[in-house]
Amino acid sequence: MEKNFIEIENLSYAYDEDEGDKVPVLNGISLNISKGEYVAVLGHNGSGKSTLAKLLNMILTPTSGKIIVDGVDITSDELTEDAMFELRKKVVMVFQNPDNQLVATIVEEDVAFGPENLGYPSEEIRKRVDEALRTVGMSEYAHHEPHRLSGGQKQRIAIAGIIAMSPECIIFDESTSMLDPSGRKDVLNTMEKLNKEKGITVVTITHYMNEAAQADRVVVIDDGRILMDGTPAEIFSKPDVLRNAGLDVPQCSAIVEELKKLGVPLDGDCYSTELCAELICNYLTNVQGL
Amino acid sequence: MKNISFGQYYPAESIIHRLDPRTKVILAILYIVCSFVCQSAIGFTALIFSMLAIILISKIPIKTILRSIKPVIIIMVFMAFLNLFLVKGGVELTVWKITIYSKGIYTAVTSVLRVISLIIGTGIFLTYTTTPIELTDGIEQLFGFLKKIKIPVHEFAMMMTIALRFIPTLMEETDKIISAQKARGADFTNGSIVKRAKALIPILVPLFISAFRRADELAIAMECRCYRGGEGRTKLHVLRYRTRDFISMFIFIAFLAGLILINCFGVEYPFIENGWF
């Protein structure tokens, strides 16, 4: 793979409590993400996923450890305002609640918000807005009011606003969790498209196992540490570890697991519905063939 | 709750829609001045016609406009009655113990007309035909010179945009909270005023909490989108005055001048002087 785009070294973070106590949330996380990767981050509620995302976005500063984005140490004290601005341009974030990310009252003006902040000339902004809306498939809504759109549509507008800034990496913090299945599918397809067609590095934080299965790599965080890091096939072949980390196992993996327990000799990847179906089909043809 | 149309953009293709927002701010101010300059019946007749003309040109359905007047009807009625009973002068008119004066009728009618023209003028120029962001842009650029004396024009403009953006969201939320409290047996329609006011607390508290949480999230989201104040910011829509802007401003100034001229000729209360009542 290419050189690391994001390097996280021994990162720790603790929130300040009221009485001056510190609540440790992240305890020495090390993680490298290369350009163009599609990484899913899993972890139970309160495991520190959002905290990690906020650290990557310089909304929080770590108590110890280092984060290097594209060769620049974003945790250094000497980081100037301008350097921060440049970094924010590279790594942007899509949040959970689409309502609280949209600034403007007309879709295209909201999408333009980011590029406007970056100071592009208006023709360039126009181009980017149109392109971004096309990418998320919302061109015909350019002149609509965001509050009249559905949740999934709003989230796609939020994503368009981010794409228009042409970032190198997008972090999605549970961006599909407030959406219905069809809205979720739209957003997921958009994520995949951004990664595969535009080569944007995608980091998606999620509670949905099938969403994680869509990624190239899955990182499981538990109690502020990295528990597992590998391909979906590797991660979902260890259902017990996942359950111990307070996570679900994808339905298809669970089925295969149950079948194995019943003595059916199934062997192979089974983290997506297709793979699972294939596995069972193969088995059945083999049995009949015998 | 859902049908408050004040402050809502009405998309249509009209020349007013296409005017520069700065022009529209200026026109709105001029129109307000016009409605206050009006004194004579001729002036008010002109005002009524100008109102109709503006509505027609803006292509906004009368229904939509009437809806924006609805919320202030009570105030207008109250004002009309005050004028009717308190203003004395002109011909006396006694109807069953109550005495009113022709001048009272005149001021009642004209004050209502004034309020209507205020609402319609500002409504059409500033809200129906102008998207809030356009308006904010307009105000920001029109009053941009105030930045030199340290007035945070951009910040005010941004605040306004966000407020406008979140009004529908918060209204929806209020609806939801009301339903939720009703489902728990809250009663907002019966009881004394004190009791009803108290019933509002369980609505306001969650609403405020959620508004603050939203504000917090929005601030983070804006920062992530590289927002750092007005400096170095460009615009998707760059404002440029065009011929139509100059023409419309000229027409309004001429109209204002006309109204002032009418006042100078002093044709006040023509009907009363002629004993028309």
Ligand SMILES: Nc1ncnc2c1ncn2[C@@H]1O[C@H](COP(=O)(O)OP(=O)(O)OP(=O)(O)O)[C@@H](O)[C@H]1O
């Ligand atoms: N602003 C804060 N102040 C103090 N503690 C916080 C704050 N934000 C989060 N925490 C705590 O930090 C821990 C990790 O929170 P974080 O939001 O990173 O979890 P998460 O993995 O994103 O969870 P979820 O899946 O619910 O989004 C939680 O125990 C939470 O209580």
Ligand SMILES: [Mg+2]
């Ligand atoms: Mg979270």
